[in-house]
Amino acid sequence: MIYSLTGILTEKNLDSVVIDVSGIGFFVSVPTNVGAALPPAGEKCTLYTYMAVKEDAMDLYGFADRASLSCFKTLIGVSGVGPKAGLAILSVMSAQKVALAVSSGDFKAFTAAQGVGPKVAQRITLELKGKFNDISLSGVGMADVGAVSASDNASQAVSALVALGYSQSQAAMAVAGLDGRQDVQSLIKQGLKLLAGGKI
Secondary structure (H helix, E strand, O other): OOOEEEEEEEEEOOOEEEEEEOOEEEEEEOOOOHHHHOOOOOOEEEEEEEEEEOOOOEEEEEEOOHHHHHHHHHHOOOOOOOHHHHHHHHHHOOHHHHHHHHHHOOHHHHHHOOOOOHHHHHHHHHHOOOOOOOOEEOOEEHHHHHHHOOOHHHHHHHHHHHHOOOOHHHHHHHHHOOOOOOOHHHHHHHHHHHHHOOOO
16 A cells, blocks of 8 residues: 655646656546645655555545545545545545534535535435544534534524525534524524634
8 A cells, every 4th residue: 555655746737646756657646626735846745645456457546635535535435435536525625624514414515526416425424424523623623513413502503504595514613613502593693703704
């Protein structure tokens, strides 16, 4: 298994790169957003990789950080989600956003990825529930987001924010950082302030 590659970036495309490591050029498929995290061609870089071995091919998939690699491995562990779908998801969502969508049950967020339909998206949120509890986003842990569903007032506030046009993930994240003992109206007002201020 090739865990990572460090070498000269000789070619950079939208969904793939070539890294020269001691004279050997490795072709690596990457999420479309990885290019922004890499230096210009001709400079040294490191990618964390996953190698998929099939009867007729050995493919390398690369990521800019360990969190994205770990998230990719978790995603392709879901039945019906292959490496191409995993790359498509991480092309439109960061590892933290994947964790947030799973924790809040926002399966629709995954359908933004090319080739991921509602059935596969629902399977992802069901099979991965509870597997991202150690990831933190903006100081709010995934356990806090999960606790929103346990609080009746918080749950009602999330539903109200969703009705106002925010995604399930955004609404859950906004309410997760608030004191769930407050009344529903207060939670909605504070949640709206956070969302309107671009803090979520």
